[in-house]
Amino acid sequence: MMKQLTLSKKILIVLLTSIGFTILFSFFFIHYLYSELYLNSIEESIIYQGKRTASHYHYGKLNDEIIEKIQWYNIVSEYEVIVVDNLEELSSYFPYKINYETLVDEQDRAQLEKGAYVTKRGHVEELNRDILGAIFPIKGASGLIGFIYIYVPLAAIQDVFRESIPLLIIVGSLFFFILFLVVNQAWRSLFRPLQDLQKLSYEVSQGNYSNRIETERDDEVGQLTKAFNTMSLSLEQQEERKKEFTSNIVHELRTPLTYISGYTHALKEKIYSSPEEAASYLQTIEKETERLNKLIYDLADLNHLQQDLYSLEWQPIAVAQLLYDTLDLFKIHLSDKHLKLSSHVEEELIISGDPKRLQQVFYNTIDNAIKYSVQGGTIFIELQEEAENAVFQVTNEGTFIDDEDIRRIGERFFRTDKARNRTTGGTGLGLSIVKEIVRVHGGSFHIVSDSERGTTVTIRLPYIQTDEEGVS
Known part of the structure; x- marks a missing residue:
């Protein structure tokens, strides 16, 4: 009962x-x-x-x-x-x-x-x-x-106790009157905010995360109210991000599927004027299929990293050589945009990690810097030791990123090019994957942007990591 x-x-x-x-x-x-x-x-x-x-x-x-x-x-x-x-x-x-x-x-x-x-x-x-x-x-x-x-x-x-009974009655009555006032005040002070919390929790359960409870209390009830307000705000933000995620993934899927469907229909109905045009249709279908495959692969990859389902293959890495190998992949991209490459690399650095994953970190950050660099600009790359960390920095002379966007860089599908230019933007998952790989390696990811000096991505990885300290 x-x-x-x-x-x-x-x-x-x-x-x-x-x-x-x-x-x-x-x-x-x-x-x-x-x-x-x-x-x-x-x-x-x-x-x-x-x-x-x-x-x-x-x-x-x-x-x-x-x-x-x-x-x-x-x-x-x-x-x-x-x-x-x-x-x-x-x-x-x-x-x-x-x-x-x-x-x-x-x-x-x-x-x-x-x-x-x-x-x-x-x-x-x-x-x-x-x-x-x-x-x-x-x-x-x-x-x-x-x-x-x-x-x-x-x-x-x-x-x-004849003489004492009147005094006992007076004192007892006064005691219970004061007790009633104290209990009544405590009752209102305790249960009114709890009732407000009950109403707010019901609204939250119905999907309304916008309401808040105003409180100036610093006791346990006040802390509970503030925690609930924080939770509501967090849920509201998550709901907005979820809607944005859904919108983004629909957008990312709709465009390649539209291309594939349109060109497949054109080929099926033979709506082309020459074999060359039909070949270009096939090439576009192939390109958009690869784009879809990459999107799905990146999403699965990110999900495995965030849930710690990916098993890293730890080994000593000559990180400078890994960086050089990655830079060789961008020679054509640098040439196409007439970009200059300025690098400062300490070649004796050895770290412990998964070489494939760390090359993915280098590739995604450099690729991102090239995409958003101005034509004829300079890409600055540094790799050096700092306080028992291997510090990797990539700086490009590109579009200035405001503080609000910087805080969101690394979220799924977030891209600073709001127009979603298909020539620059990928899936918006590259830096999300970078942040997760750096996290599982025990490192840190930081980005700053300046209208004069450009945008700099800084990644710190433990300089020396033994098997006992983190090898999986």
Whole structure:
């Protein structure tokens, strides 16, 4: 049943239970004061007075004068005092039963014969009160000469605390009033933001990520609210990126499929004027098919890297030679755009990694720099050691990239050429793959752009990486 209750109801039950236990504790505490303090003090006083009175008559006689003195004490004392020669007379002066039992039983007689006192406590029906008393033996020269019975009717617990009850009621009422104000404030302070969070979570579950909860609190609830706002913002951004991703992949697929479909139809219907034109159609179909294959391969490759499903083939790499081999692949591209290549390479650098993957890093970054370089510009390439890292930098004199676009470089399908020029733009996955390869090698990827100096991509890879440190 508790599982079906809301959090507020559970806390209310806990609160009411706590108040109930507080009241119960107060009752037992008052009862303790009554039984342990009030009754014990009465009993100690009776025993003290009884022993003191009985001790005055040791080895004497219980004559009329002594009895008169004791009776006079009875008048001035708050206790009832009875003096008798023998226990049989005691019943005529105190003809009541205590707890429905005789005042003195055989065990009491034996105790008194030994010279010890006995205490008697219980309810007397005729008096409608509890009494507390004690019987003390009086010793004479030849043995016991009499008995003193001192008793006092006990006040009820409400009588004992009669003067304290109004104060207890006032203090208790004030306590519960203050407790009510505190609980009410805490209730509103705790559950109102939780209710707002509940509403917002429902909206988020329905796909609405735009709403936020305003809060200035720094406690746990405030931190939870801020975390939820951050989560909503993150989900909203992810939703926008997902829509953009879907739009991008549709765009990337639509164009080559349109070409393939159109030219296939033209070839099927023989809508061409010469064999050369038909050959160009086939060449275009082949080119767009390769483009589709590359798109699918890059997506699968990126997915494997991001989910750590790709197994790297670690080995020592002469990274300078790997860079030179990669640069040889771009001689024609550099020549076509009349680009100059300026390089500074420290040839003794050795790192540990997967050579195929690291060549992919070099290829994608250099290819990207060439594509976005101005005609006749210069490509600057550096490879050097810096703080136990191999630092690879590629700088091109190309289009300036603003800060907002720089933050998004490396996202799937993101390209800085918003027009998506097919002569420059690939699939928009190249730098995404670069960032993931660098990540799995324990390196870092950084990019800056300046309107005067150009755009620089900086990649840092651990200079020396042993098998124990990261070989997979």
